[in-house]
Amino acid sequence: MAEMQLREALRRAMTEEMRRDERVFLMGEEVAYYDGAYKVSQGMLAEFGDRRIIDTPIAENGFCGIGIGAAMAGLRPIIELMTWNFSLVAFDQIINSAAKVYNMTAGEFTCPIVFRGANGAAENLASQHSQALESLYAHFPGLKVISTSTPSDAYGLLKSAIRDPDPVIFMESELAYGLKGEVPDEEFLIPIGKGEIKRDGTDVTLVTWNKQVATCHAAADALAKEGISARVLDLRTIRPLDEELLFRCALETHRVVVVQEGFTFAGVGAEIAARVQEACFDALDAPVLRVTNRDVNQPYATNLEKLVMPSAQRVVEAARAVCGR
Amino acid sequence: MAEADVPAVEVGREQLLEWYEKMALIRRVEELAAKAYTLRKILGFCHLYIGQEAVAVGAVAALNPDDQLITAYRLHGHAIAKGITPKAVLAELFGKATGAAHGVGGSMHMASKAVEFWGGYGIVGAHVPLGAGAAFANKYTGDGRVSMTFLGDGAAQQGAFYEAICMAQLWRLPAVFVVENNYYAMGTSVDRQSYLTDMSQRGAGVGMKHWQFEAFDVVDVYRNLKAAVDHARSGEGPVLLEAVTYRYRGHSMSDPAKYRKDGELESHRKEHDGLKLAEMRLKELGMTDDELKAVVDRVKAEAQEAYDFAEQSPEPDPAKLYDYTYAEP
Numbered sequence: 001m002a003e004m005q006l007r008e009a010l011r012r013a014m015t016e017e018m019r020r021d022e023r024v025f026l027m028g029e030e031v032a033y034y035d036g037a038y039k040v041s042q043g044m045l046a047e048f049g050d051r052r053i054i055d056t057p058i059a060e061n062g063f064c065g066i067g068i069g070a071a072m073a074g075l076r077p078i079i080e081l082m083t084w085n086f087s088l089v090a091f092d093q094i095i096n097s098a099a100k101v102y103n104m105t106a107g108e109f110t111c112p113i114v115f116r117g118a119n120g121a122a123e124n125l126a127s128q129h130s131q132a133l134e135s136l137y138a139h140f141p142g143l144k145v146i147s148t149s150t151p152s153d154a155y156g157l158l159k160s161a162i163r164d165p166d167p168v169i170f171m172e173s174e175l176a177y178g179l180k181g182e183v184p185d186e187e188f189l190i191p192i193g194k195g196e197i198k199r200d201g202t203d204v205t206l207v208t209w210n211k212q213v214a215t216c217h218a219a220a221d222a223l224a225k226e227g228i229s230a231r232v233l234d235l236r237t238i239r240p241l242d243e244e245l246l247f248r249c250a251l252e253t254h255r256v257v258v259v260q261e262g263f264t265f266a267g268v269g270a271e272i273a274a275r276v277q278e279a280c281f282d283a284l285d286a287p288v289l290r291v292t293n294r295d296v297n298q299p300y301a302t303n304l305e306k307l308v309m310p311s312a313q314r315v316v317e318a319a320r321a322v323c324g325r
Numbered sequence: 326m327a328e329a330d331v332p333a334v335e336v337g338r339e340q341l342l343e344w345y346e347k348m349a350l351i352r353r354v355e356e357l358a359a360k361a362y363t364l365r366k367i368l369g370f371c372h373l374y375i376g377q378e379a380v381a382v383g384a385v386a387a388l389n390p391d392d393q394l395i396t397a398y399r400l401h402g403h404a405i406a407k408g409i410t411p412k413a414v415l416a417e418l419f420g421k422a423t424g425a426a427h428g429v430g431g432s433m434h435m436a437s438k439a440v441e442f443w444g445g446y447g448i449v450g451a452h453v454p455l456g457a458g459a460a461f462a463n464k465y466t467g468d469g470r471v472s473m474t475f476l477g478d479g480a481a482q483q484g485a486f487y488e489a490i491c492m493a494q495l496w497r498l499p500a501v502f503v504v505e506n507n508y509y510a511m512g513t514s515v516d517r518q519s520y521l522t523d524m525s526q527r528g529a530g531v532g533m534k535h536w537q538f539e540a541f542d543v544v545d546v547y548r549n550l551k552a553a554v555d556h557a558r559s560g561e562g563p564v565l566l567e568a569v570t571y572r573y574r575g576h577s578m579s580d581p582a583k584y585r586k587d588g589e590l591e592s593h594r595k596e597h598d599g600l601k602l603a604e605m606r607l608k609e610l611g612m613t614d615d616e617l618k619a620v621v622d623r624v625k626a627e628a629q630e631a632y633d634f635a636e637q638s639p640e641p642d643p644a645k646l647y648d649y650t651y652a653e654p
């Protein structure tokens with residue numbers, strides 16, 4: 001078992017997959033000679049050379065599309081988006097090409113590609129650089145969406161994503177790249193579509209993913225002091241959703257709070273709330289609540305930004321509310 | 326027209342002095358911004374324009390006050406040149422209520438309709454169509470204004486840029502596009518992001534008038550931009566320029582800029598510094614060292630005053646968090 005940073009775990013996953021499969025390559029802005037804008041690909045150019053670690057111009061629509069074409073031709077591209085904000089430049093290619101190729105060609109072509117990069121707010125980056133876009137990508141059949149930030153989960157899931165026959169959206173976190181966690185030395189894969197209970201509890205389930213898992217842990221600590229036992233369910237994959245585990249948690253704790261970055265309206269939380277009430281209505285003791293970004297573009301100033309982001313305090317308040325406290 | 330055909334201009338001492346003072350002010354304000362950043366008074370991304378001041382100042386000199394200017398996130402120089410006060414710029418960087426964007430935008434986003442400074446955009450290349458759109462409106466209303474759009478060498482690789490110049494030329498919009506080639510897009514040098522390294526040549530493919538010029542000397546910048554603006558205003562169509570320049574600092578405050586070639590930065594500072602070149606010209610026109618020093622002192626005082634203003638200004642009011650989500654009907 002080794003302690004490693006999230007960026008190191010991602011690098012280990014990519015490096016191992018590139019060693020085992022000649023078809024895998026990494027392409028994106030600053031991934032090669034600069035060693036990655038966030039140093040995720042550090043040293044990979046030195047090992048694999050510039051045939052397989054490829055710097056691109058700032059042309060997301062172009063290089064995402066080129067990746068999709070290469071995947072249709074049988075290669076296994078990993079496309080790094082410096083952050084997911086910039087994926088919006090390539091939204092057309094990801095949605096209208098990657099997500100639909102397999103279906104539109106009735107299976108003649110597959111599109112085994114991974115789009116990966118930092119998602120969600122870092123700090124003080126204002127409205128265009130702070131977006132959490134899970135709900136946007138999860139909307140479309142044909143895409144798989146992973147959003148995770150513990151080193152071990154990121155490692156196991158990225159390996160699965162690279163081997164997956166379909167396009168996978170893989171969301172990391174700028175603030176978590178330097179955070180350390182234990183990762184087993186033995187190679188392992190984590191299946192796409194499986195959540196994990198990160199902390200057990202009996203009164204309420206906090207459903208979350210990526211760096212809001214940490215917010216929920218902090219909230220669960222605070223709730224424990226008040227005698228509320230909170231379970232933390234880390235979905236890890238947004239689509240396909242681990243409904244089995246989600247519903248089991250809802251049935252066992254009778255109360256659910258979804259904690260997500262990104263906006264409330266048509267967010268992933270809305271989907272989870274809808275599904276939980278459809279499947280578990282009779283078992284619920286309270287409506288499903290959501291803690292999300294406030295419904296406003298991300299402000300730069302620290303005092304305003306703090307108000308906008310989900311916080312442990314807001315999670316505590318929501319948990320109290322569903323527990324009738 | 327090629328650079329060789331751009332007519333010469335007469336620039337008098339008063340004019341040059343004004344430009345010099347503006348360049349010096351921009352540099353001083355940014356030096357203070359760099360200091361504030363290391364003290365964590367400024368947060369997030371902060372992209373400094375130091376080394377490129379001659380471009381914004383010489384270009385704005387070629388515009389009328391009501392002509393529009395739009396740029397990306399490396400905006401402090403353009404903002405001050407176009408007329409946003411150093412106080413409003415620094416207060417924005419400090420995230421204060423008195424900032425040009427009331428603390429909402431930070432270093433990358435601010436604007437002022439009064440001086441037709443359109444901001445301030447963080448998605449590389451995405452603002453270029455907006456600049457063309459301003460020119461579209463100018464043509465539509467026939468108001469005789471010209472829009473000027475600045476972008477980086479990296480942004481010239483984006484589809485949005487290419488699509489915008491295609492339509493700007495097709496519709497003969499009164500627009501000037503200025504690619505500030507400062508050698509790098511983050512850590513990637515121009516020759517590693519484009520087969521052609523003169524971005525003005527992108528204009529050839531759409532039939533747009535275009536040329537490249539060295540943009541270190543503010544008088545050269547003015548001369549070239551004046552010719553381009555005159556052309557655009559005449560109704561004959563837009564112009565695409567590449568202004569060759571150089572940035573002295575890293576891409577943003579967190580970039581150590583290890584990718585530079587040996588001696589590159591030093592030689593630019595020595596031979597191509599816009600402030601030094603203007604000082605030389607001013608001395609040729611008879612300015613004394615004392616007179617120059619008086620200007621520098623004035624600039625330092627103004628920048629310091631802006632810094633103090635930013636520091637002492639209040640934080641944004643949380644009650645205004647939701648302002649500016651939707652406009653008043």
Ligand SMILES: Cc1ncc(C[n+]2csc(CCOP(=O)(O)OP(=O)(O)O)c2C)c(N)n1
Pocket residue numbers: 029058060082086089399447448449450476477478479480481507509510511576
């Ligand atoms: C669409 C998009 N992709 C990537 C980025 C990240 N990024 C910010 S600035 C930059 C480099 C831009 O270089 P250039 O256009 O030459 O402008 P300069 O920074 O040199 O002024 C990159 C890659 C971004 N902001 N937007």
Ligand SMILES: [Mg+2]
Pocket residue numbers: 477478479505506507508509510511
């Ligand atoms: Mg550049």
